[in-house]
Amino acid sequence: MGVCCLTTAPSLVAEDFTYVVRPGDNPWTLTERYLKSFNYWPRVQDYNNILDPTAIRPGTKLLIPVGWMRGVAAVAQVTDLRGGAELRRGANITPLKLGLTISVGDVVRTGPGSTLTLEFPDGSRSLVGPDSELRMADLARLRASAGQQVHIELQRGQLENDVSSIRKGSGRFVIETPAAVAAVRGTRFRVTSSSQEVRSETLHGEVVLQNPAGKAILRAGNGSLAQLGKTPARPIALLPGPKLDHLPARVERVPLDLEFPALPGALSYRTQLAPSAGFSVVVDDQISTAPRARSAADLPDGRYRLRVRAIDRHGLEGLDAEREIEVDACPEPPLPSQPAADGIVVVDNPEFRWAGSGEGAHYRFQLANDAAFGSLLLDADQLEEPHLTLTKPLPPGQYFWRVALHTTSEGQGPFSDAQRFRRPPPGPLPEPPRIGSDTLELRWRAGTDGSYQVQISSDATFAQPQVDRQTSEVMLSVDKPPAGVHYVRVRAVQAGKPPGAWGKPQQVEIPHDYWRALSILIPALLILAL
Structure with missing residues (x-):
């Protein structure tokens, strides 16, 4: 129970070749020149209701079934190939290569992710999809004309076909599958088949999807599906092409994941990438339920x-x-x-770090105060180490930084995603301290709402501060530190936010209290003298 996909021309439905009689022609000479056997001449006479075979007028049109006609063997050629495919010719199986010819009886198989294009003598082309298997059942040119006879048995997979316009009654292009037969003339169409169902989509031209239960005429922009034993569905308008105008012309990240407007009625979307507009091969083929153009993660650089x-x-x-x-x-x-994305940098000369690469590579670092990097503050190239420290203090503000890798084999690649960070204003600056007999009182100007962290250390690095207190007041009184030089710094602290930057450390000198020392020493000496 085959399903037949045919153009609406009556000559193609009947698979007849139209021959225009020339002077001197008769059924015997036509049979000898163009038919498979001389025994066909009575059939030609009967098929055309010829009463007097010796008196056929020139210009008369005779119909001859294509199956009776003699052809000259032809071959198809593999004009493009991507991925792994194999050719079975008789008992021999060999890898398929670009430029090889496919003859009658040959079997072609493509592997996962592999595609190839077969080009026929008249310029027609078939794009063979991944995981497909086909057999070239017939490929010939009629002796009576330039009409091409193509018959492909597609066991599984998909074919996208661009069939050259063929003169009426002179050729055919047939794709036979376990559940369907598609025969067309001068059109672009797709056929996807399984053992139980066939789907056909007509892009240009006109196609008839037909089986014993009925038929559906598919004009350009329509499709249908047919199952074994059931009437083909009425023509269904194909969904329009998605809007891709806003997609970027250049991308620097793979896999591709580019959003476009959704289409009403679409359940999924197919994205294909080819190295040329002709789509003679497909290098990447992805299906997504979301309206996004996606690709594999290993998509090579290039124009597609x-x-x-x-x-x-x-x-x-x-x-x-x-x-x-x-x-x-x-x-x-x-x-x-x-610094990490959206981090806070409190030091004047920040250090930037990133993951290192192998030998033979260097880095390019950029720092800007805008996300578009339109106003660069620093553009450092030829960096051999995966880090950089600014030599000049960085003023308070918002900044962005990024880095790119340069290799000998691939040149400079894209920059990393921009990393935003903030340099907050410096913390409060302590006023001159009040040094009492037993206490040290510190004051500073109020900043933001919240509290303050105060540190006092005997070294300028504050590695081990002697005082580390938090207060909600703009002052702090502590026990007077030992005599000597000390350092004081203050920063603002707000709940739920990172601490602010430290204010500039202030140096405080605690004087020696000689009178107190004498008041203790003199009585002790007097006691010893008694």
């Missing part, structure tokens, strides 16, 4: 033709939307580590 189409609830794939896109994602940018 991006093709996206929507898929409806019947599984019919809609019209194509295409555009050019450039991928420049290698070498991958280093991973920034310090």
Whole structure:
């Protein structure tokens, strides 16, 4: 119970070749020149109701079934190939290579993710999808004309076909599957088949999807599906191509994950990438339930033709939307580590760090005060180590930094994602302290709401502060430290936020109290003298 996909021309439905009689022609001479056997001449006479075979007028049109006609063997050629495929010719199986010819009886298999293009003598082309298997059942040119006879047995997989226009009655292009037969003339169409169902989508031309239960005429922009033993579905309008105008012309990250407007009625979307507009091979083929153009993570750098189409609830794939896109994602940018995104930097000369790469690479570092890096504050190239420390103090403000990797083999790759950080204003500056007989009183001007952290240390690095207190007041009274030089610093602290920057350390000198020492020493000496 085959399903037949045919153009609406009556000559193609009957698979007849139209021959225009020339002077001197008769059934015997026609049979000898163009038919498979001389025994066909009575059939030609009967098929055309010829009463007097010796008196056929020139210009008379005779119909001859194509199956009776003699052909000249032809071959198809593999004009493009991506991935692994194999050719079985008789008992021999060999890897398929670019430029090889495919003859009648040959079997072609593509592997996962592999595609290839077969080109026929008249310029027709078939794009063979991944995980497909086909057999070239017939490929010939009719002796009576330039009409091409193509018969492909597609055991599994998908074919996208661009069939050259063929003169009426002179050729055919047939794709036979376990559940369907598609025969067309001068059209672009897709056929996806399994053992139980066939789906057909017509992009240009007109196709008839037919089986013993009925038929559906599919004009351009329509599709249908047919199951074994059931009437083909009425023509269904294919979904339009998605809008891709806003997608970037250049991307620096893979896998691709580019959002576009959703289409009503779409359940999923297919994204294909090819190295050229002709789509003679597909280098990447992804299906997503979200309206996003996606790719594999290992997509190489290069210029591609991006093709996206929507898929409806019947599984019919809609019209194509295409555009050019450039991928420049290698070498991958280093991973920034310090300062972290949205971090706070309190030191005057920040240090920037990122993940290191292998030998033979260097880095390019950029610092700006805007996310677009339109106003660069620093552009340092040829950095051999994965870190950089600013030599000049960085004023308070908001900043962005990024880094790129440069290798000998791939040149400079894209920059990392911009890392934003903030340099807050310095903390409160202590006023001159009040040094009492037993206490040290510190004061500073109020800043933001919250509390303050105060540290007193005998060394300028504050490695081991002697005092580390927190207070909600703008003053702090502590026991007077020992005599000598001390350092004081203050910073603001707000609940739920990182601490602010330390204010500039202030040096405080605690004088020696000689009178107190004498008041203790003299009585002791008097006691010893008694």
